[in-house]
Amino acid sequence: QVQLVESGGGVVQPGRSLRLSCAASGFTFSSYGMHWVRQAPGKGLEWVAVISHDGRNKYYADSVKGRFTISRDKSKNTLHLQMNSLRAEDTAVYYCARDGRVVTLNLSFDYWGQGTLVTV
Amino acid sequence: DIQMTQSPSSLSASVGDRVIITCRASQGITNDLGWYQQKPGKAPKRLIYAASNLQSGVPSRFSGSGSGTEFTLTISSLQPEDFATYYCLQHNSYPPTFGQGTKVDIK
Numbered sequence: 001q002v003q004l005v006e007s008g009g010g011v012v013q014p015g016r017s018l019r020l021s022c023a024a025s026g027f028t029f030s031s032y033g034m035h036w037v038r039q040a041p042g043k044g045l046e047w048v049a050v051i052s053h054d055g056r057n058k059y060y061a062d063s064v065k066g067r068f069t070i071s072r073d074k075s076k077n078t079l080h081l082q083m084n085s086l087r088a089e090d091t092a093v094y095y096c097a098r099d100g101r102v103v104t105l106n107l108s109f110d111y112w113g114q115g116t117l118v119t120v
Numbered sequence: 121d122i123q124m125t126q127s128p129s130s131l132s133a134s135v136g137d138r139v140i141i142t143c144r145a146s147q148g149i150t151n152d153l154g155w156y157q158q159k160p161g162k163a164p165k166r167l168i169y170a171a172s173n174l175q176s177g178v179p180s181r182f183s184g185s186g187s188g189t190e191f192t193l194t195i196s197s198l199q200p201e202d203f204a205t206y207y208c209l210q211h212n213s214y215p216p217t218f219g220q221g222t223k224v225d226i227k
Contacts, residue, residue, distance in 0.1 A: 107211035
């Protein structure tokens with residue numbers, strides 16, 4: 001079965017960096033685009049970034065563009081989010097999620113990890 | 121960005137009630153709309169994709185309808201495990217955007 005397990009969250013001071021990871025299993029990782037979605041405490045859901053199945057295409061929310069970088073390691077079936085210049089408003093639970101369609105990005109999310117909390 | 125407006129933002133209902141949640145898009149999104157359920161402390165779970173298709177394993181009391189700018193999620197007979205927050209998501213164009221959520225609690 002599809003499993004997504006995030007790690008790397010924690011408490012960090014404003015202006016510092018943090019790197020999140022998401023270990024994927026139970027499906028062909030290299031065939032799916034992958035997303036990061038976040039949720040501030042007590043708030044709604046906000047899409048953060050997406051990377052295509054082959055890693056060639058990456059898109060970001062305006063709120064994180066230029067500060068966050070999404071990447072993937074196909075040899076380890078792992079998704080990453082490098083977060084630099086962190087701000088208080090980046091405080092949230094960060095979820096990784098699989099894109100809802102094989103190969104071609106669909107921008108929906110069919111499976112989610114359990115999330116990792118980042119506190120700035 | 122496409123704005124998604126959900127209504128109501130919260131509702132109180134009893135077990136067995138029929139519940140309808142509405143989502144309106146600021147521009148047409150064909151049927152690129154999904155519905156998600158989130159329970160406290162848990163990740164969202166997809167219920168409906170492509171506006172009206174039931175995700176595998178989701179009970180048939182959940183249904184979705186609509187296209188263009190108006191969409192609805194219907195729970196035909198509310199069960200105890202359905203008390204949660206529900207979100208719509210448009211994925212027609214970047215950035216994908218969620219509605220603000222509808223919290224369904226016990227009357």
